[in-house]
Amino acid sequence: MIKTLVLYESRYGSTWEAANIISLILGPARRYPLSQFSEDCQNFDFIIMGTPIYNGKIHPKMANFLDQKREWLKEKKIALFCTCLNGSEGLRVLREVEDRLEDNVLELGVLGGRLQMDRLTEQDYQNLTEYLSREGLPPQGMDLFNIEDIVDWALRLKDIKDELLNKLPVSRLREEVENFLKQHNTCTLATSFMGRVRATPLEYVYNQGQLYILSEGGEKFANLMFSSRVSVAIYEDYTGMDNIKGMQITGQATIVDDLDEYQQVIEMKGMKMDFIRSLPVDLHLIRIDLEKVEFLKSEFKKEGYSSRQILKF
Numbered sequence: 001m002i003k004t005l006v007l008y009e010s011r012y013g014s015t016w017e018a019a020n021i022i023s024l025i026l027g028p029a030r031r032y033p034l035s036q037f038s039e040d041c042q043n044f045d046f047i048i049m050g051t052p053i054y055n056g057k058i059h060p061k062m063a064n065f066l067d068q069k070r071e072w073l074k075e076k077k078i079a080l081f082c083t084c085l086n087g088s089e090g091l092r093v094l095r096e097v098e099d100r101l102e103d104n105v106l107e108l109g110v111l112g113g114r115l116q117m118d119r120l121t122e123q124d125y126q127n128l129t130e131y132l133s134r135e136g137l138p139p140q141g142m143d144l145f146n147i148e149d150i151v152d153w154a155l156r157l158k159d160i161k162d163e164l165l166n167k168l169p170v171s172r173l174r175e176e177v178e179n180f181l182k183q184h185n186t187c188t189l190a191t192s193f194m195g196r197v198r199a200t201p202l203e204y205v206y207n208q209g210q211l212y213i214l215s216e217g218g219e220k221f222a223n224l225m226f227s228s229r230v231s232v233a234i235y236e237d238y239t240g241m242d243n244i245k246g247m248q249i250t251g252q253a254t255i256v257d258d259l260d261e262y263q264q265v266i267e268m269k270g271m272k273m274d275f276i277r278s279l280p281v282d283l284h285l286i287r288i289d290l291e292k293v294e295f296l297k298s299e300f301k302k303e304g305y306s307s308r309q310i311l312k313f
Contacts, residue, residue, distance in 0.1 A: 001307050002164050004029035005044035007037060009059040011052045011124075014083040014113045018150050019050050022081070025154035026161065034065050046161050047076045052113060053084035053093055054124070055131055066100060073101055077164060079157055081109035085142055086135065106160050109153040112144025165306040173311050177293050180247065181206040181234070189213065189286075190231040191223035191253070198223055205268050209313050211251070211288040212265045216281050221255070228252045230288060244298040244307070249290055256285040289313075 004026040010016035010033070023031035026048070032041065051062040066073070080097055084090035090110040098105045115128070168176070190199045198220045204211045211232065215221075224230075230253045235246030256262055262285050266273055276283055293311045301307045 001028060001301075002045045002161050003043075004046045004048060004161065005041055006031040006048045006050070007034055007041075007065070008032075008050035009034050009052070009061045009065075010050075011054065011059065012114070014145050015050050015052045017145070018081065018083055018111055019048075021147065021150045022048060022050075022154045022157070025151065026157055034061050037065070037069075042072065045077065046079070046164060047073065048079045048081070048157065050081045050083070053082045053086075053090050055127055056089055056093060058082070058093060058097060066097065070100075074104060076104060077106055078104045079107040079109065079160070080105055081111055081153065083111050083113035083145070085113055085115055085144060087112075107153075107157060109157075111150055111153065112146050114145045115142040162310055165308060165310070166304065168300065168305050168309050170311070173295070173309050176297070176309075177247070177295055177311050178206070180245065180295070180297075181211075184234050184236075186234070187211070187213075188233045189220060189288075190233070191220045191227070192229075193223040193226045196223060205265065207268060209290050211249075211290065212268070213286040213288070214265075214269070214283045215286060217284060221284070224253055224255060224286070228254065232288060242298055244296055247293050247295045249288070249294075250292040251288045251290045254287045254289070256287050261285075261287070 004023070006019050006023040006026070006029055008015050008019035008031070010019070016033075019031050023029045026046075030041075030044070049062065051058040057063070078101060080094050082090045082094055084093075087110050091108065094108045094110065098108060167173070185203055185205070187202055187204050188199050189202050190197070192198070196219075198218075200218065200220050202213050202215065204213050206212075230251055232249040232251065233246070234249070238244065256265075263273060265285055266276055290313045292313070295309045295311065296307060297309070298307050300309060
């Protein structure tokens, strides 16, 4: 499993807040200000570093850290982000840092910052008013901090982090995933739309990249009418860290109205259409086309692979 270390230096809180959000999404992770960096931090796999930009420069503590830990950083995969008031300037500064770190930097993130004039030190106030004057900006507070931008960037980092996994061969992974799906028959189906969320335990049958679910109906269909995007969880009871098995599935759901497909699924489940027609209520069929499976199996680690594997259909 790839462990993430989020290192940051903050001046008035915006970079700290961004680092906290990024750490939450990139877990398993630890978040440290540079002052708390220690030997315990050496073994993290993916390093994310954040700094504010003031007067066209990164924080002095970040600059010193980059100089002192240059050799260590050369062995790591890195992402850099800044909080700033001028996006083009922020990108220029990050690219200068990227050049110093050579080919290790996988992603840059330029995030909006905050300017609260009444919180500035006297020296910062003077420096910033001079800077704003040069940029043709008014000497007043600004709030460009946007949580959605931070979340979007963190999710991009998550995709990058997934590429760092020590991967099983695709054919072996597909076999492992399909065996797990066939060995189980109960899942939790999560649907949502416009703030309405529903998680429903259901029986399923798996066939060639698709899950089929029979249901009498319910609130999940209210969501499916408007959004076909679903998530599915299938897992075994937790007994210890050395015996974890479970998966999260991302896919597209369809309410099946094709009679031939409906009949095929009924036969797969070992039932007869006459029995279905004799029931006092209708049974509806949901088909989920699998797009991505995130499979967590601790036994993979014993073979030298990451315990978390990703299979895209």
